[in-house]
Structures are given as C-alpha cells and as structure tokens.
Amino acid sequence: MKIINVKASKNYQITVDSGFESFKTQILPLIKGDKVAVITDDTVDSLYFNAVESLLSGKTVYKFVLPHGEENKNAENYIKLVNDLAKAGLSRKSTVIGLGGGVVGDMSAFVASTYMRGVSYIAIPTTLLSMVDSSVGGKTGIDLDAGKNLLGTFFQPDAVYVNTDCLKTLPKREITSGLGEIMKYAFIDGRIAPSDLVNVCYEDLIVKSLQIKRDIVERDERESGERMLLNFGHTIGHALEKLYDYKLSHGECVLKGMAYALEISTKLGNLSKQDKNLGLKFIESSGVSFDKDFTAEQILSVVKSDKKADGDTVNFVLTSGFGKGVIKKIKIDSLAECL
Ligand SMILES: NC(=O)c1ccc[n+]([C@@H]2O[C@H](COP(=O)([O-])OP(=O)(O)OC[C@H]3O[C@@H](n4cnc5c(N)ncnc54)[C@H](O)[C@@H]3O)[C@@H](O)[C@H]2O)c1
Known part of the structure; x- marks a missing residue:
C-alpha cells in the first residue's frame, strides 16, 4: 500500500492498494454520518458495488446508478441524482462515494459539492484514467449542450482510494x-x-502520475x-x-x-x-x-x-x-x- 498526502484547500490522502483490504482502516474512519450514497454506473455496479457495500459495515448504504458513458454526464441526470438523494433523506452529515471512472467521478463530486451546499466526498476511481488523473485535484462537473465540463466546481475530496485490481476488468x-x-x-x-x-x-505509473498532479495542484489549485x-x-x-x-x-x-x-x-x-x-x-x-x-x-x-x-x-x-x-x-x- 502507498499513501500520497495532498495539501490543498482541504488536506487529504490518496491510498493506492492492490485490493480493498486497507479500505476499512484508511476510509471507514473518515465517514462520520450513518448514511452513505454510493453513485456508480451500471457496468461498475455489477462489478464492484457489492464489494464496496460489504466494506461499509454499520452504515446505511443507498445506491444510485447512472447508465455508463460520457453522454450521461449531463444536467438531467444531475438533477435526478440530487432529487433522489433528497428523497432518500440524505442529510448534510451524509457522505457521497463516487465509484467508477471519470464520468461517475466528475458527476458524483459535483453532486457532493452542491448537495446541501456540500457534503463529504470519497472517490473510488476504477478506470486507469480516473486513477491517474480525474479523481485528484478537485475539478468536478457535467457537460452542457454548449460543451464539455461547462458546469462545475472546484471541490476537493475527503479521500481517494485506488484499488489497482480494478484494472483487471478494464477493457x-x-x-x-x-x-x-x-x-x-x-x-x-x-x-x-x-x-x-x-x-x-501500472502501480508505479499510477503513483508517479498522482505525485506529479498532486504537486501541480498544490501550487495552483484554481488553475x-x-x-x-x-x-x-x-x-x-x-x-x-x-x-x-x-x-x-x-x-x-x-x-x-x-x-x-x-x-x-x-x-x-x-x-x-x-x-x-x-x-x-x-x-x-x-x-x-x-x-x-x-x-x-x-x-x-x-x-x-x-x-x-x-x-x-x-x-x-x-x-x-x-x-x-x-x-x-x-x-x-x-x-x-x-x-
Ligand atoms: N475532473 C478532472 O480533473 C478530469 C480529468 C480528466 C478527465 N476527466 C473526465 O473523465 C471522463 C472520462 O473518464 P473515464 O475515461 O474513466 O471514462 P468513463 O468513466 O466513461 O469509464 C469508461 C468505461 O469504463 C467502464 N468501467 C469503469 N471502471 C471499470 C472497470 N474497473 N472494469 C470494467 N469497466 C469499467 C465504465 O462503465 C465506462 O463504460 C471524461 O468525462 C473527462 O472529462 C476529468
């Protein structure tokens, strides 16, 4: 297991491990409230949701599933998600977990940054791209008809957990x-x-990539x-x-x-x-x-x-x-x- 410390407007740790073993010690203590919303997509849901749910012992877990693909990182799905969170009774003390690639990550972090003016957010990136890039640095957002990532926020996560074993199922x-x-x-x-x-x-490249991005973001978080x-x-x-x-x-x-x-x-x-x-x-x-x-x-x-x-x-x-x-x-x- 490798830990990368990020010192930005919020300080947090990125854990890089080859399994979910260290999730209980690295992530679980950071989840303060009882309710956890896991946002994922249909592909990742069938592969990894059960494993993640079983790690969240003692918490009430709500699952929200997007169809996979960039075209779903849109305003309609964003509004549906925040409405669904509200209907499920998720409060300011709840935590949002983004389980998936960059599409799920950008969308779920945007939801976490805006729902009730911001709730805790934990990223579990499952694609190589999201492991080395999008899960870190605090850029959240969705696409508008006029262009990509035109609606979003800067919002740092509370933690990022990279399980490199997820690459085994990646096309x-x-x-x-x-x-x-x-x-x-x-x-x-x-x-x-x-x-x-x-x-x-891959493990070496993931750690090096994250260190490079971490250093740049620490020096210039707002681009x-x-x-x-x-x-x-x-x-x-x-x-x-x-x-x-x-x-x-x-x-x-x-x-x-x-x-x-x-x-x-x-x-x-x-x-x-x-x-x-x-x-x-x-x-x-x-x-x-x-x-x-x-x-x-x-x-x-x-x-x-x-x-x-x-x-x-x-x-x-x-x-x-x-x-x-x-x-x-x-x-x-x-x-x-x-x-
Ligand atoms: N916020 C940032 O700083 C930042 C940086 C770079 C890219 N991005 C955004 O990231 C998005 C692209 O992310 P992406 O490339 O991860 O695409 P993606 O999230 O669409 O994932 C690609 C596909 O892989 C599937 N998948 C995910 N994990 C899997 C696994 N472990 N096994 C099998 N299938 C799996 C997904 O269901 C999806 O079909 C774009 O929207 C881009 O704008 C954001």
Missing part, C-alpha cells in the same frame, strides 16, 4: 485511454521517463497558471471529442490532441524533430490512429468556443522535450498552419 480501450493521460505527464514532467512507458508497471500544464493535448483533444460526437473516449482524443500538440511544439516552440518523432512513436504505440478526420477550420472553430480560449487567443501547452512543458499564449488563427 483494453480504456487502458489506452488512461495511458494517454500518463503520457501527458511524461511530456510535461520528467518524473515519468520514456523508459517507464516501455516496460509498463491560474501552472495547472494549465495538465492541459497538454487537451485543447485540441476536447475539440476532437466534440467533433467525433463523443464516440471516441476522452483519453483517445487526448492522445490525438497530443500528436497535434507535438507538431505545434516543433513549429511554434523549441521541440526538436527528433523528440517529436520519439513522442509520436509512443502515442502511436497506444494504438490510436493519426487519421486527420477534420479540417483545421473545423477544429479551430471548436477551440474558439472552449472555456480556456480568451477571444482570439488560447493558453496552449507546448513541450520542448520529454518532461519540459511550457504554457504559451497563442493566437488561435496561427495554429491553423500547424494543423
């Missing part, structure tokens, strides 16, 4: 998706080396500067998610977005061609295709509507080599020639 495509976020860390912070991406040890580094590959990645109508996963689009970001880093930054090609080789090894299904105009029109855009400029994350992320204000139109 290959979702592993690829999580690897995208891990590669993102490798491009911006030297603690994940290219060699770590060749001989993959006024350095935290933007975590958006490497995401500006174009988010645009692609929308253009593919969410048929490709977040991580797959981030991988494609990183390939574009490498190209842009050689044209508008200091990335050498050699390092760009090495980076592209890693991205390609994940199995995503580099097919350019959309024109530069299509991509940039979505980038312009992104919440990170500021008029005709955007804070774009470039890399000047593995471990060397740089934030640069770039005119959106000047990206056209790089795409």
Whole structure:
C-alpha cells in the first residue's frame, strides 16, 4: 500500500492498494454520518458495488446508478441524482462515494459539492484514467449542450482510494485511454521517463502520475497558471471529442490532441524533430490512429468556443522535450498552419 498526502484547500490522502483490504482502516474512519450514497454506473455496479457495500459495515448504504458513458454526464441526470438523494433523506452529515471512472467521478463530486451546499466526498476511481488523473485535484462537473465540463466546481475530496485490481476488468480501450493521460505527464514532467512507458508497471505509473498532479495542484489549485500544464493535448483533444460526437473516449482524443500538440511544439516552440518523432512513436504505440478526420477550420472553430480560449487567443501547452512543458499564449488563427 502507498499513501500520497495532498495539501490543498482541504488536506487529504490518496491510498493506492492492490485490493480493498486497507479500505476499512484508511476510509471507514473518515465517514462520520450513518448514511452513505454510493453513485456508480451500471457496468461498475455489477462489478464492484457489492464489494464496496460489504466494506461499509454499520452504515446505511443507498445506491444510485447512472447508465455508463460520457453522454450521461449531463444536467438531467444531475438533477435526478440530487432529487433522489433528497428523497432518500440524505442529510448534510451524509457522505457521497463516487465509484467508477471519470464520468461517475466528475458527476458524483459535483453532486457532493452542491448537495446541501456540500457534503463529504470519497472517490473510488476504477478506470486507469480516473486513477491517474480525474479523481485528484478537485475539478468536478457535467457537460452542457454548449460543451464539455461547462458546469462545475472546484471541490476537493475527503479521500481517494485506488484499488489497482480494478484494472483487471478494464477493457483494453480504456487502458489506452488512461495511458494517454500518463503520457501527458511524461511530456510535461520528467518524473515519468520514456523508459517507464516501455516496460509498463501500472502501480508505479499510477503513483508517479498522482505525485506529479498532486504537486501541480498544490501550487495552483484554481488553475491560474501552472495547472494549465495538465492541459497538454487537451485543447485540441476536447475539440476532437466534440467533433467525433463523443464516440471516441476522452483519453483517445487526448492522445490525438497530443500528436497535434507535438507538431505545434516543433513549429511554434523549441521541440526538436527528433523528440517529436520519439513522442509520436509512443502515442502511436497506444494504438490510436493519426487519421486527420477534420479540417483545421473545423477544429479551430471548436477551440474558439472552449472555456480556456480568451477571444482570439488560447493558453496552449507546448513541450520542448520529454518532461519540459511550457504554457504559451497563442493566437488561435496561427495554429491553423500547424494543423
Ligand atoms: N475532473 C478532472 O480533473 C478530469 C480529468 C480528466 C478527465 N476527466 C473526465 O473523465 C471522463 C472520462 O473518464 P473515464 O475515461 O474513466 O471514462 P468513463 O468513466 O466513461 O469509464 C469508461 C468505461 O469504463 C467502464 N468501467 C469503469 N471502471 C471499470 C472497470 N474497473 N472494469 C470494467 N469497466 C469499467 C465504465 O462503465 C465506462 O463504460 C471524461 O468525462 C473527462 O472529462 C476529468
């Protein structure tokens, strides 16, 4: 078992273990009230709900199940969830547990941050992507028709419990998706080396990723500067998610977005061609295709509507080599020639 301490607006611990054994000592004492709401999706429900429920001895457990998939991270399901919590009599002293991937995590943390102006929240991420990224850092939210993650809060959890055994049931495509976020860390912070991406040890990569994210979030919780580094590959990645109508996963689009970001880093930054090609080789090894299904105009029109855009400029994350992320204000139109 490994413990990572986070010192943000709320201090909390991330436990990384290969089983649920340490849940009783690490998490149970943090649950003060009697009532616990476990929010999950239909896939994770059938795999892990019973195991988690059996760990919550002495508590009254209420289960709320979303259909799986990004399209369900929406306002309608959010309103239904908070109404269902109220109908079940969950009070300010209750705890919400988010059991699932990033979709369940973003939604359940948003519910916890707003229900009765905020209740305790514990994250149990079950995808690689949510283990290394979305469960930590306090960004919560849902998608609106106008775009992804447009309604949300900053709200730190009381604890995060990562059971790496959950990866055993994760489809290959979702592993690829999580690897995208891990590669993102490798491009911006030297603690994940290219060699770590060749001989993959998931537990090691999860701990290193969490340490990198923890350090950045501690220095810039509200994303006024350095935290933007975590958006490497995401500006174009988010645009692609929308253009593919969410048929490709977040991580797959981030991988494609990183390939574009490498190209842009050689044209508008200091990335050498050699390092760009090495980076592209890693991205390609994940199995995503580099097919350019959309024109530069299509991509940039979505980038312009992104919440990170500021008029005709955007804070774009470039890399000047593995471990060397740089934030640069770039005119959106000047990206056209790089795409
Ligand atoms: N808050 C943040 O900081 C942050 C950061 C990155 C991404 N995100 C968000 O995360 C979301 C993507 O998360 P995701 O990639 O985890 O997708 P997801 O939550 O949709 O999970 C992917 C699929 O895997 C299934 N699944 C989950 N755990 C499983 C397991 N152990 N075994 C088998 N199947 C399992 C789910 O049911 C789902 O069908 C996006 O909405 C993205 O915007 C948020």
